[in-house]
Amino acid sequence: MDTKILVVDNDKSLLQNCKSVLETEGYAVDYCMSHSEAESLFKNNDYVLMMIYMPECYAETVQLIRSARSVRPGMLISAVSDAPSHGSLKSAVAAGAKNYLRAPVAQPQIIAEAKKAVSRAAEGHSCCSDITPEILAGLDEIIKNNKSRQGALIPVLQAAQELIGYLPVDVLKRVASGLDIPESEVHGVVSFYSIFTMKPKGRHNIRVCLGTACYVKGSEEIVKKISEELKLDVGGMTEDKKFSLETVRCLGACGLAPVLVVGKETFGDVHAKDVMNLLKQFE
Numbered sequence: 001m002d003t004k005i006l007v008v009d010n011d012k013s014l015l016q017n018c019k020s021v022l023e024t025e026g027y028a029v030d031y032c033m034s035h036s037e038a039e040s041l042f043k044n045n046d047y048v049l050m051m052i053y054m055p056e057c058y059a060e061t062v063q064l065i066r067s068a069r070s071v072r073p074g075m076l077i078s079a080v081s082d083a084p085s086h087g088s089l090k091s092a093v094a095a096g097a098k099n100y101l102r103a104p105v106a107q108p109q110i111i112a113e114a115k116k117a118v119s120r121a122a123e124g125h126s127c128c129s130d131i132t133p134e135i136l137a138g139l140d141e142i143i144k145n146n147k148s149r150q151g152a153l154i155p156v157l158q159a160a161q162e163l164i165g166y167l168p169v170d171v172l173k174r175v176a177s178g179l180d181i182p183e184s185e186v187h188g189v190v191s192f193y194s195i196f197t198m199k200p201k202g203r204h205n206i207r208v209c210l211g212t213a214c215y216v217k218g219s220e221e222i223v224k225k226i227s228e229e230l231k232l233d234v235g236g237m238t239e240d241k242k243f244s245l246e247t248v249r250c251l252g253a254c255g256l257a258p259v260l261v262v263g264k265e266t267f268g269d270v271h272a273k274d275v276m277n278l279l280k281q282f283e
């Protein structure tokens with residue numbers, strides 16, 4: 001699949017130059033001079049990078065950056081300016097631009113920016129490829145419906161996790177900015193409460209209890225067996241996203257030890273030799 005880049009500028013010759021540099025490097029490049037065209041392009045194309053020129057009157061450009069960040073959270077947005085003011089850069093960054101490039105941008109810099117965007121996208125795709133614009137719209141709705149409520153953070157995070165399955169960094173950032181609270185506070189809450197997870201889960205999340213009662217009855221062997229058979233580390237997910245594996249400390253069902261929970265179903269008196277059979281029922 002082509003690696004796509006969008007360039008937005010008000011100078012056609014610069015756009016064409018940028019396009020030819022990037023195309024020589026193998027990227028697929030769209031360029032445009034109007035903001036409405038840019039908006040329609042990034043809504044319909046999965047760009048890794050948008051390079052956008054910041055004119056002297058930058059309010060509309062900032063608005064476009066904000067919209068692009070909202071629609072394509074994984075896309076690198078680089079603001080280009082030949083006369084950057086502190087205000088314009090601050091606004092561009094607050095809206096979602098990650099980098100600033102001083103115009104005119106030299107060829108090696110253009111190429112370096114594209115490479116940076118590709119590696120950023122690769123990192124992002126490993127954790128956030130399942131976050132579609134529709135999911136983001138759902139998340140925004142959750143934030144909007146709870147914003148005026150006191151103590152909105154935890155219910156918003158719960159609803160977001162229910163919607164997405166986990167809470168990746170970009171979602172935490174969006175919640176923080178949507179509720180007007182510091183990102184550090186959102187991270188703090190997510191790491192404090194064990195109900196929240198920042199790691200993606202499989203369709204069936206397996207939780208094996210390693211509390212004392214379960215441990216002495218061999219629950220560690222269950223973990224080992226699942227790990228070996230499914231080639232799955234604790235905290236990880238199988239390649240087909242079918243199973244993820246966690247260990248927990250006491251599920252409050254010690255009388256059934258050793259205990260295993262798959263999704264919402266609890267299984268007691270489970271033994272390592274039987275566990276793979278038990279998992280067969282999950283599609």
Ligand code: FES
Nearest residue numbers: 209211214251253
């Ligand atoms: S120790 Fe496993 S359920 Fe309590």
